[in-house]
Amino acid sequence: MKRKKIVVAVTGASGSIYAKLLLDNLKLLPGQIEKVGVVMSDNAKEVWQVELGNRDYDNYPFDFYSKMDFNAPFASGSAKYDTMIIVPCSMGTLGRIAQGISNDLITRAADVVLKERRKLIAVVRDTPFSLIHINNMKTVTEAGGIVCPANPSYYSLPKTIEELAQTVVSRVVDLAGLEQDSYRWND
Numbered sequence: 001m002k003r004k005k006i007v008v009a010v011t012g013a014s015g016s017i018y019a020k021l022l023l024d025n026l027k028l029l030p031g032q033i034e035k036v037g038v039v040m041s042d043n044a045k046e047v048w049q050v051e052l053g054n055r056d057y058d059n060y061p062f063d064f065y066s067k068m069d070f071n072a073p074f075a076s077g078s079a080k081y082d083t084m085i086i087v088p089c090s091m092g093t094l095g096r097i098a099q100g101i102s103n104d105l106i107t108r109a110a111d112v113v114l115k116e117r118r119k120l121i122a123v124v125r126d127t128p129f130s131l132i133h134i135n136n137m138k139t140v141t142e143a144g145g146i147v148c149p150a151n152p153s154y155y156s157l158p159k160t161i162e163e164l165a166q167t168v169v170s171r172v173v174d175l176a177g178l179e180q181d182s183y184r185w186n187d
């Protein structure tokens with residue numbers, strides 16, 4: 001299997017734990033992954049501090065890019081990144097992507113992934129949804145993106161917040177085409 005190049009974008013929706021767990025998971029899959037590029041919005045860093053009480057995103061062994069760095073490889077289709085995961089994805093970022101407003105590295109990278117017909121996974125988080133949010137999810141889906149709401153499942157009987165959040169992250173890892181052991185219904 002060809003090792004994948006993956007972009008992880010973290011935005012300022014609630015659910016920094018999903019970003020943390022995804023980065024933890026990706027760290028364990030070097031045989032399947034050639035590169036992980038990470039970009040965080042300013043609000044993502046604020047929410048991570050509020051919800052996780054640290055700034056540990058600095059410690060991951062990945063390539064970090066600032067949110068206005070249009071020299072990042074995945075700002076161009078020619079760099080051939082396979083998959084972009086936005087986790088969590090705020091309604092603001094979703095809306096900008098749906099309207100093609102590529103005014104920072106996150107929205108530009110998403111624009112690139114969609115135009116190159118590669119895989120975009122948006123782990124959207126808000127509740128309830130307005131019709132604007134729903135229409136933006138429809139637009140991104142019609143453009144080829146995958147909207148994967150941060151809705152945990154309970155049938156694996158998770159006992160901790162981490163186990164609960166991992167139910168979302170395991171689906172994201174599956175959607176990204178990566179092989180990983182996880183709970184599978186009736187397996």
Ligand SMILES: Cc1cc2nc3c(=O)[nH]c(=O)nc-3n(C[C@H](O)[C@H](O)[C@H](O)COP(=O)(O)O)c2cc1C
Nearest residue numbers: 011012013014041043044047090091092093125126
């Ligand atoms: C603690 C906290 C939690 C938030 N949760 C959400 C959320 O769940 N969904 C959302 O769309 N925005 C949420 N926001 C608002 C976004 O951070 C805000 O709309 C921001 O402009 C998003 O910018 P970004 O997409 O560039 O990160 C939250 C903000 C804070 C401070």
